[in-house]
Amino acid sequence: MDIGQRFARNLKKIRRLRQLSQERLAHQAGLDRSYISSLERLKYSPTLETITLLSRALDIDDLDLLKPESELILPPLT
Amino acid sequence: MDIGQRFARNLKKIRRLRQLSQERLAHQAGLDRSYISSLERLKYSPTLETITLLSRALDIDDLDLLKPESELILPPLT
DNA sequence: TTGTTCTACGGAGTATACTCCGAATTTGAG
């Protein structure tokens, strides 16, 4: 599994854990609703800047969007 | 230091450890010589696809281009 | 069922990643 696939899976998984809709996440990250959907379906290869925006909106470390699932440890929301 | 800055620094550091010129790395990765230069000087935010091409050309794990310097352990060339 | 929220999908437009080429500048070896 390459870094692109890991990103798509982690994004969807973490967004759901945070109980955010694609639209709410898009708004918080300053991105478009349809683009979040596309990212989760592997339609685009995001830039590091987009990854930074998403990790901030999800309140996680940027690398957490890119790690293999087995290394993922998610901090609880305070 | 954000993920973009870490990428730029790690790229330059690892490329030099591998004793590759920007031009040779560009050729091996299938990218442009001037683009490698731009990436090392933080002129662009690369996509995950570009990161995959570079990590393959450098024979390292893709995450190694993105980690903080302190976590970098580079495998020797065989 | 009906309504509601979420997600998938399409198309057209904009911003920027990336290419290609040359030339100037820097770096390092001899």
Add this chain to the structure above:
DNA sequence: CTCAAATTCGGAGTATACTCCGTAGAACAA
């Protein structure tokens, strides 16, 4: 220092990331 290799810096063009808008379909609750 001189010479060569490496890097930087433009500019112009192409590819694709990303936006914006609408609509259709899925999921799930009342």
